[in-house]
Amino acid sequence: MKVLFIGGTGNISTPSSHLALSKEMDLFLLNRGNSKVEIEGASTIIGDINKPEELTELKKHSWDVVVNWIAFTPEDIERDLELFRGKTKQYIFISSASCYQTPLRYPIITESTPVCNNLWDYSSQKIQCEERLLKAYREEGFPMTIVRPSHTYGTVTPLAIGGFNKYNVIDRILKGKEIIVHGDGTSLWVVTHADDFAKGFVGLLGLTTAIGHAFHITSDEVLSWNMIYKITAEALGKEANIVHIASDFICKVEPSFTGSLLADKAESVIFDNTKIKTFVPGFKATIPYSEGIKRTLNWLQEKPERQWIDPDTEAKIENVLRAYKSLTA
Known part of the structure; x- marks a missing residue:
């Protein structure tokens, strides 16, 4: 499986990069070459995703999966739609569990909990990104999947x-x-170790049944x-x-x-992880x-x-x- 991570060397994404490689995925990382984190076994494409006109090497490829770990605004999504329409079988957007209804009406969060947070521009922008991707999925079949990490550390x-x-x-x-x-x-x-998050996340890579869906991936420890x-x-x-x-x-x-x-x-928040456990059987946070x-x-x-x-x-x-x-x- 040929996978592109835009980013891939951060707090959450580094363990996912290592786990993807351990499963013999053909992993490419797109970054500006400034990271001090080395992901042995991954191929690196040097470039700035915000300067698509310079990404000549990237444009030569087609992908089974593209994951953008560093998209934050609707403009980022518009750029990615232009870059990856017809070039990937799955596009995964890293959103945030802070998008869920604030304040909560019901303390147990599932993926059907409304996304509505007007108190934080970060969350509001992520929600707008999700809405744009859902529109692209409905209207043109763009193969998107949304992942909402919660408070993840490593x-x-x-x-x-x-x-x-x-x-x-x-x-x-x-x-x-x-x-x-x-x-x-x-x-x-709920706090989740990045190594645990990776177990659920990597299980979504290339998973056809996950297209069009949103998932959160958290620990069950409260x-x-x-x-x-x-x-x-x-x-x-x-x-x-x-x-x-x-x-x-x-x-x-x-x-x-x-x-x-x-x-x-x-x-207080408590996450119901039934959905990710259903789509990725055997997923369990153990740390x-x-x-x-x-x-x-x-x-x-x-x-x-x-x-x-x-x-x-x-x-x-x-x-x-x-x-x-x-x-x-």
């Missing part, structure tokens, strides 16, 4: 404020500093935010010095947190957070340059803490 930490690709919250835990947990920390959340931070601290051999602050207050003091917090992480976060922390601590402490984020955390203490004094 080389990033799945922590709400000062986490992801930043080392701020880990550094604060290590130093015994106060860390912010939104709300009272009892809302429920944790409170308090537990997520507690487990993270335990993996560091520390105790989390948690300060609970209401999400509304956090975002009032620092509006830049609004998208990722109020539009995504402020309420509990207590094990997965240790893998992530070990990877981050291998090289100092991976431990990026963002001074702007640090200042925002301190600003929220000061404002909260001033209010409650």
Whole structure:
């Protein structure tokens, strides 16, 4: 099977690249050649997807599957439709579980849960991408599949404020500093290791019955935010010095947190993975957070340059803490 990954060396996509190669897929990666991640066994096409006029090598090929890991806007989709009409048997768009109805009317999410999130431009744009692809599927038979990852980690930490690709919250835990947990920390959340995500995702590659469908792929482990931070601290051999602050207050003091917090992480979510398990029999997430976060922390601590402490984020955390203490004094 001849597969093109646009991207393929990121937090989520790297394990999928490795798994696809282990299944003897003929994998090509389209990127600008700037990534420090090497995917041994994959063929690389050097180019910028945003400059299609320069992609002469890409245009020589036809594909069984094209996956765009880095499409975010409807304009990206229009470009891909032009590039891959008649050139691929399946096109997979990486959307986001943050597209689901916000706030939720029912806490258990299936693929039939409405997509509607006007609180975060990122989610709104992803929804517009999905709608354009559905239109192309209905009107011209474009062979699209939509995948909605949720909070997936591997080389990033799945922590709400000062986490992801930043080392701020880990550094604060290590130093015994106060860390912010939104709300009272009892809302429920699902985090998924990228190696587990890959098992479900690679099973969709070339799957004819998946065309026209949308899937989310997550762990079945449900944790409170308090537990997520507690487990993270335990993996560091520390105790989390948690300060609970209401999400509304956090975002009032620092509006830049609004998208990722109020539009995504402020309420409980539970995912029903029946659909992906039906289409990819045997799929099961097997890496509990207590094990997965240790893998992530070990990877981050291998090289100092991976431990990026963002001074702007640090200042925002301190600003929220000061404002909260001033209010409650």
